[in-house]
Amino acid sequence: MRRVRYSHSGGPEVLFLEEAPVPEPGPGELLVRAEAVGVTLPVVRKVREDREPIALGGEIAGEVVAVGEGVTAYTVGDRVTGLTFGHGYADYALLHVAMASPVPGAASAVDAVALVRSGLVAYGALRAARPEPGEAALVTAAASGVGHLALQLARLEGASRVVAAVSDAGKAGFARGLGADAVVTYDAPSWGEPVDYVLDAVGGEVLPRAVGALAPHGRVVAYSSGGGTVAAYDLLVGAKSVIGFQMGLIARGRPETYEKWREELWRSFLTGALKPVVHGTYALEEAGRAHAVIEGRANLGKVVLIP
Structure with a gap:
């Protein structure tokens, strides 16, 4: 082979x-x-x-x-x-x-690799954020394999406003086509109105900006391999939090949750609600x-x- x-x-x-x-x-x-x-x-x-x-x-x-x-x-x-x-x-x-x-018989192999692992990471990060209907969300790397699904899932979860953060303004049309209400680039002076939670797949210098984009009591879910550092004071003054998420821990330690999430992803795909x-x-x-x-x-x- x-x-x-x-x-x-x-x-x-x-x-x-x-x-x-x-x-x-x-x-x-x-x-x-x-x-x-x-x-x-x-x-x-x-x-x-x-x-x-x-x-x-x-x-x-x-x-x-x-x-x-x-x-x-x-x-x-x-x-x-x-x-x-x-x-x-x-x-x-x-x-x-x-x-x-x-x-499932209705899906191709390409559909499967575009949906399942990336979708599980996106869905798990969303679950870690503990979203409430009507909250505002921001998704970094919103045009990526995981991010474009996270953007859609946040909307399906009832977000009132979804902001897509991307590396290049040329990706704005793609993100808006998937349901983003607004698109910002990482180097923009402002990311607009504060949000209730951020799903961050970038890390590094973007992570502290993600914390800065939060409203009081907001949450950042960090699931990037890119690292990043946040000042404790920046969390303290707004009662904000950064939550780490790692898919492997779920797969190994909570297989029933892993299976449930997979079933929900396929259900959303087969009904047309989620489009990888x-x-x-x-x-x-x-x-x-x-x-x-x-x-x-x-x-x-x-x-x-x-x-």
């Missing part, structure tokens, strides 16, 4: 395609013939920053072609999606059953191009590899 690897840290240029044996599923694992692979900012950052190369894992969707010992929930021929921690940029990938979920957008699809040998789109913050929606 083919898979994408890299031998040293760097940009999109360090990715290369190689031949590798098809892996064997171990206990509790599925071997999936990958039909779509989601490209995410955390993986792109790891290629750029990690000293030692890692397996390019992430979101996959496709057909089960073999099952490991002890697997009873899935059989050969089932269509599944989920998160793999091994090699995901490949023709075949191993997926643990705890991270797998079925793909795919920026573009790329062949495995074009993985470098896909990473370049993410690095350049040029994507409008999800970037997907098609093995």
Whole structure:
């Protein structure tokens, strides 16, 4: 089979395609013939920053072609999606059953990778914000694979006003088309009227600005791998809070919640209430191009590899 690897840290240029044996599923694992692979900012950052190369894992969707010992929930021929921690940029990938979920017949593999993992992160971050109907929301990275879903979910949750924060004013039309009432860029002098909660996928220098955008008693949910620092005084004076959210903790520690959220996402998709957008699809040998789109913050929606 083919898979994408890299031998040293760097940009999109360090990715290369190689031949590798098809892996064997171990206990509790599925071997999936990958039909779509989601490209995410955390993986792109790891290629750029990690000293030692890692397996390019992430979101996959496709057909089960073999099952490991002890697997009873899935059989050969089932269509599944989920998160793999091994090699995901490949023709075949191993997926643990705890991270797998079925793909409805009405959905494609591309739909699945655009919706499920990104949607779970967006939905979980929203749940962490404890939104109340009628509150105002702000979503950073609002044109990203996660952010464009978070924007829609905030509206579905009853937000009275949804502000999209983006890196480039050229993304404003895309965000407004998904329901944003207003669009701001990160470097704008003002982000407008205060909001009740912020879903922040950017971190870094954007995080303190997100806190500054809050009304008294407001909440920022930080779910970015970009870090960031907030002064305690800035929280104290407005009784504001910053809440960390990490999807892996939910998947491992609260599987019943994880499953419930997945079902709700599929329900919203199948009724047409939630619309994942795919920026573009790329062949495995074009993985470098896909990473370049993410690095350049040029994507409008999800970037997907098609093995």
